[in-house]
Amino acid sequence: MIARPTLIDVAKAADVHASTASRALNPETRGVVSDTTVARVLAAAKELGYRPHPLARGLRTDTTLTVGIVVPDLENPLFPPLVRGAEAALGVEGYTLLIGNTDNEQEHTEAVISTLVDRRVDGLILATAELGSGVAAAVQSEGIDVVLVNRESTDGSVPAIIGDDHIGIGMAVDHLVELGHSAIGHVAGPPVLSTGLGRCKAFKAHLARHGLSVDGRIEVADWFQVAPGARATSDLVSRNPELTAIVAGNDLLALGALRALNDAGVSVPGDMSLTGYNDMPFVDLVQPPLTTVGLPYREMGTMAAQTLLALMRGEGVEPHVTRLRPALRVRASTESPR
Amino acid sequence: MIARPTLIDVAKAADVHASTASRALNPETRGVVSDTTVARVLAAAKELGYRPHPLARGLRTDTTLTVGIVVPDLENPLFPPLVRGAEAALGVEGYTLLIGNTDNEQEHTEAVISTLVDRRVDGLILATAELGSGVAAAVQSEGIDVVLVNRESTDGSVPAIIGDDHIGIGMAVDHLVELGHSAIGHVAGPPVLSTGLGRCKAFKAHLARHGLSVDGRIEVADWFQVAPGARATSDLVSRNPELTAIVAGNDLLALGALRALNDAGVSVPGDMSLTGYNDMPFVDLVQPPLTTVGLPYREMGTMAAQTLLALMRGEGVEPHVTRLRPALRVRASTESPR
DNA sequence: CGGTTTTCTGCAAACGATTGCGCAAATGGT
DNA sequence: ACCATTTGCGCAATCGTTTGCAGAAAACCG
Numbered sequence: 181m182i183a184r185p186t187l188i189d190v191a192k193a194a195d196v197h198a199s200t201a202s203r204a205l206n207p208e209t210r211g212v213v214s215d216t217t218v219a220r221v222l223a224a225a226k227e228l229g230y231r232p233h234p235l236a237r238g239l240r241t242d243t244t245l246t247v248g249i250v251v252p253d254l255e256n257p258l259f260p261p262l263v264r265g266a267e268a269a270l271g272v273e274g275y276t277l278l279i280g281n282t283d284n285e286q287e288h289t290e291a292v293i294s295t296l297v298d299r300r301v302d303g304l305i306l307a308t309a310e311l312g313s314g315v316a317a318a319v320q321s322e323g324i325d326v327v328l329v330n331r332e333s334t335d336g337s338v339p340a341i342i343g344d345d346h347i348g349i350g351m352a353v354d355h356l357v358e359l360g361h362s363a364i365g366h367v368a369g370p371p372v373l374s375t376g377l378g379r380c381k382a383f384k385a386h387l388a389r390h391g392l393s394v395d396g397r398i399e400v401a402d403w404f405q406v407a408p409g410a411r412a413t414s415d416l417v418s419r420n421p422e423l424t425a426i427v428a429g430n431d432l433l434a435l436g437a438l439r440a441l442n443d444a445g446v447s448v449p450g451d452m453s454l455t456g457y458n459d460m461p462f463v464d465l466v467q468p469p470l471t472t473v474g475l476p477y478r479e480m481g482t483m484a485a486q487t488l489l490a491l492m493r494g495e496g497v498e499p500h501v502t503r504l505r506p507a508l509r510v511r512a513s514t515e516s517p518r
Numbered sequence: 519m520i521a522r523p524t525l526i527d528v529a530k531a532a533d534v535h536a537s538t539a540s541r542a543l544n545p546e547t548r549g550v551v552s553d554t555t556v557a558r559v560l561a562a563a564k565e566l567g568y569r570p571h572p573l574a575r576g577l578r579t580d581t582t583l584t585v586g587i588v589v590p591d592l593e594n595p596l597f598p599p600l601v602r603g604a605e606a607a608l609g610v611e612g613y614t615l616l617i618g619n620t621d622n623e624q625e626h627t628e629a630v631i632s633t634l635v636d637r638r639v640d641g642l643i644l645a646t647a648e649l650g651s652g653v654a655a656a657v658q659s660e661g662i663d664v665v666l667v668n669r670e671s672t673d674g675s676v677p678a679i680i681g682d683d684h685i686g687i688g689m690a691v692d693h694l695v696e697l698g699h700s701a702i703g704h705v706a707g708p709p710v711l712s713t714g715l716g717r718c719k720a721f722k723a724h725l726a727r728h729g730l731s732v733d734g735r736i737e738v739a740d741w742f743q744v745a746p747g748a749r750a751t752s753d754l755v756s757r758n759p760e761l762t763a764i765v766a767g768n769d770l771l772a773l774g775a776l777r778a779l780n781d782a783g784v785s786v787p788g789d790m791s792l793t794g795y796n797d798m799p800f801v802d803l804v805q806p807p808l809t810t811v812g813l814p815y816r817e818m819g820t821m822a823a824q825t826l827l828a829l830m831r832g833e834g835v836e837p838h839v840t841r842l843r844p845a846l847r848v849r850a851s852t853e854s855p856r
Numbered sequence: 857c858g859g860t861t862t863t864c865t866g867c868a869a870a871c872g873a874t875t876g877c878g879c880a881a882a883t884g885g886t
Numbered sequence: 887a888c889c890a891t892t893t894g895c896g897c898a899a900t901c902g903t904t905t906g907c908a909g910a911a912a913a914c915c916g
Binding site for chain 3: 887889890894898904906910911912
């Protein structure tokens, strides 16, 4: 455990003052130092294996070269790609990611965010679903830039990167209509989440566009999970035996639907077509492989990171809300009605 | 963006010197300050909303209260629970996690580790599969404690938390034998990974224990992925048509096997029983739900964190290698042979 | 060649905390 | 009442950088 060389060691080795060494090492200020001393300092630094101490630098410059990312649940397969995308984009600029899980709890969310703020992250990426709207503003008032991902702020004051659910649901609906379906139901996610509510609204709008009825054909699941999806599906089909297709609010709900339909002896896609949403990993491996709508989560992460980088550089960001285009993934859980 | 209060602000408000305020705020040194001043300082700190500056403190004390965790691929569903477990355990002690992805590349791994070391993490959790063995030693020589997880060091010099694959594979084999199988094959993971090799060895040992033959009944997949698993399974069954059961080296390989068997018109579990390994999320949702062996990944994460905390506190850690007991999850992909 | 500008480098003060040391006051013992 | 001890607190140095300021040396200009 030998001590690391400090800037002063480098300066001594190059026979200059620490301040000169600092300037020579920093590309920004290198211009004011003569070429020969720059070379000497660089050589000395290399020779000694000098690495600047991030804490000392941060203390002086009030930057940490870290950004925090807050996700509701890292075990939800949506978020790892998002985190990785962000990590990759930030890494090339020298930033490192601090992660925080909120377990979908409001209280925990605020605790996590304040830890990150206390650690003086330079920026914050929030992927949490529910949030007192004041939190983002509070963070910004500390001088920390914020970007939302997979969620938009109610007043649009915070830049956000989100998937375009209206288009995405439209893709699923159009696909089913093209196959010839007209009695289409919807297993909706919880309306307290913007994704749950937004997709449900989109479903209604698109059915209306096709002149199809939604009366009583929407059943809300309490949570984006398999079991609530199964429960909601049972209710939905027992109430609407005429249905030939179901659009689920996300893949987990679709998997629940699949289970419920199997249990009820309804074959998919023979008796009932089914679409999911998100294109979660491995939904291509269930039987039948699920037709779903894929969102570019990794790209959302990189875009959030890039937006944040722009903000931190002090550049203005336009437009505030970026909607990424989803893609329909047609697999085997949908076919024309009998 | 109002400036945060510093220790000096608190000291002034409490009408004491900064050093006194520091001692009053730190539970360790609080004893040397009189009770009345402690109360005054605490009140002032609360009043002003004082939060210590982590960089300033870190610079002085040479600690960052951060721990790095290096994983090969956060999108692999094994790792998020591990990360979360570690995060939860570290969080209660005030530590924050820095994450690093290596993309399974040796070069990238070293780069990631050195960024974390440069950032002066207090400890490091390594979940990377392949690693020049010198790396851990190099990190330790910088005064940074290291714990391995899901991997053990060749010389056992670094504490490690791993699943007990010998027992786990034994559980799968015993289960199949109890069902009446005797012609059992193995789709093995890549032998360059300790998990691939170890499980294959365990498979041989357990078959031998039951007096069963393994001749030609092992096929190696190039990588722990679905496609290689399918390829290896095709080869395996075409070479050994007598097989009635297959033990796959992990769940992804099992899913590949499932696909290959489906394509070949072999029904699971009717014609062929199949076990996976890891109990990945959602493998209970494929058709048929996969019988597999579950490892407590989240607990591995928390144990790694606790071990690391002990190391950082300067406590000795015994034993060096902790093997966690897996659990068999019997689902529908296994049944007695016809 | 004198004076002005430019170029380079060093000095020292930050950034915000922690901590060894020493001094005063308070306490205790006889 | 006097000395020894303890207690409580302030002083100042320190961690490793960055950066405004100033001064010396060099370059330039007419």
